[in-house]
Amino acid sequence: MWPPTLTLELLLLGSLCFGAHVERMSYRPQNCTLECIRRGVPECEYCRITADDVQFSLSIPSNSPYGSCVPWPCHTFLGQETPEVCQHYVNAPRNINIEFEESEDPTNDAITVSWNPSQYGIAFLRGFQVTLQALGGSQVICQLFLLRNNLSLTPAHAQMVFHSDLFTHLSLDTEYVVTVLALPVPERWDQFYEKKKFFTRTCSEKNGLEECKKDWYPRYIEVHQENRDVLVTFNLAPENFEIRHYFSSCFGGGLRNYTNIKPDFSVNKTHHTYRLQNLQAGTNYTCEIAADVVDAVRKTFFVVQNNSEETLTSHFTESPSLIMLLLVGILLVATAVLTFTVVYKKRMKKKTAKTKLRPDIIEQYYDKKLDEGQCVLLDKNTRPPHLLICYSNNDGPFHVRVVLQLAAFLQKHMAAQVHLDLWESLSIMEEGMLAWHCRRMKECDFVLVICSRGLLQNQKNQCEDEEPVENTALATIAMIGEEMYHAKSLGQDLSKYMTAVFEYSQESDIPAVLGLASRYTLTKDLPLLFSHLHGVALQKPGVNLLVENISESGYSKLPAGAALQLAIQEATAFISDQQTEGEHVGIPIIS
Structure with a gap:
C-alpha cells in the first residue's frame, strides 16, 4: 500500500498532466x-x-x-x-x-x-x-x-x-x-x-516600411497664387515612413520647372507649403509631386498662372481715379459685411444659450438661409435613403424634443429622407398609428428605433383607461422584432434595422427582441450612422473619411446640431431629476 501522502501527490500529478494535455x-x-x-x-x-x-x-x-x-x-x-x-x-x-x-x-x-x-x-x-x-x-x-x-x-x-x-x-x-x-x-x-x-x-x-514608402503619395493638395508665384500645400507622409525629402515637377509652355522640397518638421509635422517660382504668366501647368524615393507614386495637380497683376497695373495707369473709387467701394462693402456677420453671430450665440427652444425652431432652420455647411450629397442623381424613426414618448417631452432635433439634423445634414410621426399627423389620422407604421416599415430603406427606459415598461403596468393608440407600443416593437427574425431566418440582410441610445440612456434599455439590430450611441456614433445609411466605408487603406459636420466634435457647430446638443442636455437633466425623485414612468408609446 502507498502512503496517503504519496497517493494524493500522484493524483494531483495525474490531474495536472490531464489538464496540460487538454490545454x-x-x-x-x-x-x-x-x-x-x-x-x-x-x-x-x-x-x-x-x-x-x-x-x-x-x-x-x-x-x-x-x-x-x-x-x-x-x-x-x-x-x-x-x-x-x-x-x-x-x-x-x-x-x-x-x-x-x-x-x-x-x-x-x-x-x-x-x-x-x-x-x-x-x-x-x-x-x-x-x-x-x-x-x-x-x-x-x-x-x-x-x-x-x-x-x-x-x-x-x-x-x-x-x-x-x-x-x-x-x-x-x-x-x-x-x-x-x-x-x-x-x-x-x-x-x-x-x-x-x-x-x-x-x-x-x-x-515593411521599405515596401510601403513607394506606394505612399500626397492625397491633400491645395494651390494658392501669390503675385507671380504659386504656393502649394500638401500632406506629409507618416513619421514612421522616415521620408525627409520630396520633389515637384511642373511642365508648361514647353519648359519644365523642377523643385526640391525639404520640409521643416519642427514647424509642422503633418503638412508643408512650398513656393513655385519663375512660372510664365497666362500658362497652364501640369505638375507632379511625390516622395523622393525610388519608384514613388506621383500625385498630379494643375496650376493656372494668370496675368491678373499685369491687367490691374495697366488699368491703374490709364484710370487711377476710377480704380481708387472701386477700391474704396469694395472696402466699404467688406466693412459692412463684416459688421453684419459679427452682429449676426452674436445674436445666434444668444439664441443657442437659452435653456428652451421655441416650437418653431425646425421651421427657422429650414426657412432661413443660415451660415452653415450644406448637406453631404453623395450623388445628385441618387435617391436619398428613406429612414423611419421609432421612439417612446414615455420619457417625457424633453426626450421627444431630442428625437425631433435628431430627425431634423439627419434630414438636413446627413442626406436622408426622414419619416417621423410628428411630421405626418394627417396620414396617421387617416390610417391609424399601427397601419402607418406597417406601411412605412415596408416603404423605408432603414428603420431606426430610439431606445430609452420608457421603451422597456411592462404591459402589466398599463392603465385600464388608456387610449387605444397607446396599445400600439408593444405591438410595434413586436412587429419590428418579428420582421427582423423573419429576415434572419431567410438569410436576408439585417442592415435595414438599427437601434440607438442617447447619452442619458444605456444599452440595457434596448429590448431583447431587437438584439440582432445594429447598435449606435448618439451623438458619438453619428459618423458610423452616416456610413450605415449610405454604405460608405469610413476607412480604406490610406484613406480616412471625415465629414466635419457629422463628427462628434463638429456637429454642434451647426445650428441644427447645436439645437440637438441643447436638447440632449435638457433631457439628461430632466431624466436625472426624475430618477433622483424616484418617480415612476407610465406606459411606452412607439412612434
Whole structure:
C-alpha cells in the first residue's frame, strides 16, 4: 500500500498532466460531409460545412441565403434523427484571438480566428458559426463548423482551442468585427455569442516600411497664387515612413520647372507649403509631386498662372481715379459685411444659450438661409435613403424634443429622407398609428428605433383607461422584432434595422427582441450612422473619411446640431431629476 501522502501527490500529478494535455488540444477544420458528421465517424470530429454541402445534403437551392450567415437551427443539421440533441442551451465562446497569417497579396490582409468553448453547456455543444464584417460595411463573410454527432465533451475540455478557416482579402488598416456563435442556437438571445473588434495591419506592419514608402503619395493638395508665384500645400507622409525629402515637377509652355522640397518638421509635422517660382504668366501647368524615393507614386495637380497683376497695373495707369473709387467701394462693402456677420453671430450665440427652444425652431432652420455647411450629397442623381424613426414618448417631452432635433439634423445634414410621426399627423389620422407604421416599415430603406427606459415598461403596468393608440407600443416593437427574425431566418440582410441610445440612456434599455439590430450611441456614433445609411466605408487603406459636420466634435457647430446638443442636455437633466425623485414612468408609446 502507498502512503496517503504519496497517493494524493500522484493524483494531483495525474490531474495536472490531464489538464496540460487538454490545454494542448487544438482543433483545426477538417474536410468532411454532413453525412459523416451524422454517423459520428471518428475522422469527422471538427468539420467545415460548405454551401455546396448544405445544398447537396439538405436539398437547399443554390440561391439560398447561406452566405448571409444565418444562425441555422440545430435540427436542420443534427436533429432530424435525434431531436433531443438540439434542445439544450450552450453558453457563448470566450477568449477570441485574431491571428494574422502570411499572404502573397501585399494590398490585403489574411487572418484566422481562435477561441475556447464555454464550460457551461459544453456537453451539448454541436458546433460554431464565425462571421466577419467590416465596421460600417454591409458585406458579411461567414464560416460554419460542426462537431460529430456522438462527440461528448466535459467541462475539462473548456481549455480546447478551436480555429476557423482562413479569412482573406481583408483591406489593410481597416476595423472589422468578428462574431463567434455557439450551436445549437438557444431560445435565449443574450449569451450565445461573443464578438471582438480589431484592426487589420497597416501596409508598413504587413510589408515593411521599405515596401510601403513607394506606394505612399500626397492625397491633400491645395494651390494658392501669390503675385507671380504659386504656393502649394500638401500632406506629409507618416513619421514612421522616415521620408525627409520630396520633389515637384511642373511642365508648361514647353519648359519644365523642377523643385526640391525639404520640409521643416519642427514647424509642422503633418503638412508643408512650398513656393513655385519663375512660372510664365497666362500658362497652364501640369505638375507632379511625390516622395523622393525610388519608384514613388506621383500625385498630379494643375496650376493656372494668370496675368491678373499685369491687367490691374495697366488699368491703374490709364484710370487711377476710377480704380481708387472701386477700391474704396469694395472696402466699404467688406466693412459692412463684416459688421453684419459679427452682429449676426452674436445674436445666434444668444439664441443657442437659452435653456428652451421655441416650437418653431425646425421651421427657422429650414426657412432661413443660415451660415452653415450644406448637406453631404453623395450623388445628385441618387435617391436619398428613406429612414423611419421609432421612439417612446414615455420619457417625457424633453426626450421627444431630442428625437425631433435628431430627425431634423439627419434630414438636413446627413442626406436622408426622414419619416417621423410628428411630421405626418394627417396620414396617421387617416390610417391609424399601427397601419402607418406597417406601411412605412415596408416603404423605408432603414428603420431606426430610439431606445430609452420608457421603451422597456411592462404591459402589466398599463392603465385600464388608456387610449387605444397607446396599445400600439408593444405591438410595434413586436412587429419590428418579428420582421427582423423573419429576415434572419431567410438569410436576408439585417442592415435595414438599427437601434440607438442617447447619452442619458444605456444599452440595457434596448429590448431583447431587437438584439440582432445594429447598435449606435448618439451623438458619438453619428459618423458610423452616416456610413450605415449610405454604405460608405469610413476607412480604406490610406484613406480616412471625415465629414466635419457629422463628427462628434463638429456637429454642434451647426445650428441644427447645436439645437440637438441643447436638447440632449435638457433631457439628461430632466431624466436625472426624475430618477433622483424616484418617480415612476407610465406606459411606452412607439412612434
